[in-house]
Amino acid sequence: MILFEGLPGSGKSTSSQAIYLALRRAGRNVLWFAEDQRPHPLVDDTPLAEIGDPPQLAAYALSQWRRLAAEARASDSRLVLDAALFGMTLGTLLRADAALAVMTATVLQIEAEIADLDPVVVYLLPADVDAAFDVTLERRGDTWVTHFAGEISQSPYALARGGTGVDLVRTYLKELDEVSNVVFGSLSCARHSVDPVDCDGDGPNGPIQQILGTATSAEWVPAANPIEGFAGSYRCLEADVTITLRADGPHLVVDQERGARLVPVDDGRFMVQGMPVDVWFETGSDCHLLFEARTANPEQFPGRWVRI
Numbered sequence: 001m002i003l004f005e006g007l008p009g010s011g012k013s014t015s016s017q018a019i020y021l022a023l024r025r026a027g028r029n030v031l032w033f034a035e036d037q038r039p040h041p042l043v044d045d046t047p048l049a050e051i052g053d054p055p056q057l058a059a060y061a062l063s064q065w066r067r068l069a070a071e072a073r074a075s076d077s078r079l080v081l082d083a084a085l086f087g088m089t090l091g092t093l094l095r096a097d098a099a100l101a102v103m104t105a106t107v108l109q110i111e112a113e114i115a116d117l118d119p120v121v122v123y124l125l126p127a128d129v130d131a132a133f134d135v136t137l138e139r140r141g142d143t144w145v146t147h148f149a150g151e152i153s154q155s156p157y158a159l160a161r162g163g164t165g166v167d168l169v170r171t172y173l174k175e176l177d178e179v180s181n182v183v184f185g186s187l188s189c190a191r192h193s194v195d196p197v198d199c200d201g202d203g204p205n206g207p208i209q210q211i212l213g214t215a216t217s218a219e220w221v222p223a224a225n226p227i228e229g230f231a232g233s234y235r236c237l238e239a240d241v242t243i244t245l246r247a248d249g250p251h252l253v254v255d256q257e258r259g260a261r262l263v264p265v266d267d268g269r270f271m272v273q274g275m276p277v278d279v280w281f282e283t284g285s286d287c288h289l290l291f292e293a294r295t296a297n298p299e300q301f302p303g304r305w306v307r308i
Helices: 012-025 054-073 084-095 102-112 129-152 158-162 165-186 207-212
Strands: 004-007 030-033 077-081 120-122 192-194 233-236 244-247 251-254 262-264 269-272 277-282 288-293 302-306
Touching: 004 012, 004 084, 012 030, 012 077, 012 120, 012 207, 054 084, 054 102, 077 084, 084 102, 084 158, 084 165, 102 165, 120 165, 120 207, 129 165, 158 165, 192 207, 269 302
Parallel strands: 004 077, 004 120, 030 077, 120 192
Antiparallel strands: 233 244, 233 302, 244 251, 251 262, 262 269, 269 277, 277 288, 288 302
């Protein structure tokens, strides 16, 4: 089990996806679960507010991890998880205004539950949290911070501290970083701290792949269909929207504001970088582009497009 942790924008999803693809290309059975993926083995439909106070939330989190561990033992696949231990588990407890001792004890109990799965924690830890937050805010925009603030604005954490909008989000993430540092230092499993600035996209010889022993797994190079053959403009068959794809090395880039990068998986198949979204190209008389999103909001990725 490989666990990628870090603050929003640190590169958890991109790095964990890169490791998933490297292991896949090396012939390993591997599953990747991004934080936003649905279904997710640690997420059910129970509203957190109905679960109860911090001790009850801690017990709930532990039960979810026990279920995940049991499923992992019954499978022959290695698991790569994004933000599961710190972002989802610690984040939930912090929003409930749990005490540090409760948060630390919960994660250590989880660590004991998954110890036989040889967990490795990769913690993407920026040297300057404030500067990293500013970069994330600039990259993701006001919509992201407004949505984030709305999610936590009525939590016990927010009500106890006050603040709204970007100030609330900044305060929350700084405290989550502080708690995560304490918990990370308490872990006894294999753990590695990496400054995301040093990753530079985590290419094949990046520090994370070297740490995890996947640095020799070369990035897939298309054989049957050159990348350039997929470039062009596409019109959505479900809405009046067009996008343009251009080749950029082995990747395709969506040329629009905050455009996505499509990472190759194999011939004719890609994934949106850092997201659990599969992309296929069907060639013939027309070239069709197909998106299949396994996210909380799949409607953000209209399914069928045709080249124009």
